[in-house]
Amino acid sequence: MDFQNRVGSKTGGGGVASASEANVNRRERLRKLALETIDISKDPYFMKNHLGSYECKLCLTLHTNEGSYLAHTQGKKHQTNLARRAARDAQDSSNVAAATGSNQGPLQPRRTVIKIGRPGYKVTKVRDPVTRQMGLLFQVQLPQIANDVTPRHRFMSAYEQKIEEPNKSHQYLLVAAEPYETIGFKIQSKEVDQSSGKFWSHWDKDSKQFSLQFFFKNTSFENDAANANSH
Ligand SMILES: [Zn+2]
Numbered sequence: 001m002d003f004q005n006r007v008g009s010k011t012g013g014g015g016v017a018s019a020s021e022a023n024v025n026r027r028e029r030l031r032k033l034a035l036e037t038i039d040i041s042k043d044p045y046f047m048k049n050h051l052g053s054y055e056c057k058l059c060l061t062l063h064t065n066e067g068s069y070l071a072h073t074q075g076k077k078h079q080t081n082l083a084r085r086a087a088r089d090a091q092d093s094s095n096v097a098a099a100t101g102s103n104q105g106p107l108q109p110r111r112t113v114i115k116i117g118r119p120g121y122k123v124t125k126v127r128d129p130v131t132r133q134m135g136l137l138f139q140v141q142l143p144q145i146a147n148d149v150t151p152r153h154r155f156m157s158a159y160e161q162k163i164e165e166p167n168k169s170h171q172y173l174l175v176a177a178e179p180y181e182t183i184g185f186k187i188q189s190k191e192v193d194q195s196s197g198k199f200w201s202h203w204d205k206d207s208k209q210f211s212l213q214f215f216f217k218n219t220s221f222e223n224d225a226a227n228a229n230s231h
Pocket of ligand 1 (some may be wrong): 045056057058059060061071072077078156
């Protein structure tokens with residue numbers, strides 16, 4: 001039987017053919033575009049595996065040739081994963097900045113309340129002159145804090161937070177004061193000395209500054225605390 005002669009088969013077949021043709025053209029166009037703009041040898045996610053095919057280490061996809069891989073890098077999946085990765089990397093570096101006291105980019109837990117942005121803050125390393133304990137002084141400026149709000153703080157374990165991959169060597173100090181965004185400071189997960197005089201916080205309503213200071217409990221390795229923020 002010759003199906004080609006059936007009524008309607010030509011237009012139907014033609015439709016399918018042109019759709020896949022368009023797809024081929026599209027992939028070819030993307031591949032050329034990618035070849036012109038991308039140096040594949042510098043792509044950190046490009047990997048040739050032991051079977052001779054190619055993998056995207058970011059998306060964990062398999063590709064039969066370079067062109068297929070390059071077309072993939074122009075696709076939505078890869079672009080989305082790249083954006084996610086970039087956002088996470090930015091978050092990581094800003095957390096380091098936050099913990100080391102440089103004045104930008106603290107960790108921001110997601111909130112539903114309309115926020116006015118992050119408060120200014122300052123982090124200072126302190127040391128008890130008698131016990132030699134290492135500690136941190138946080139000063140958060142909240143000039144726009146709402147009238148009926150008192151700043152709150154709490155410590156959060158690496159496993160409780162949902163912003164980063166949990167790492168047991170870190171914990172977080174969160175300071176919340178609406179309508180500001182809650183900020184989180186990444187600190188080492190060493191036991192905090194809660195004894196009186198060692199841990200204090202103060203909300204100065206007049207200067208609108210929230211201060212909090214604590215010391216880490218001493219261990220046999222006192223110098224650990226000195227490395228608190230270098231991770
Ligand atoms: Zn990919």
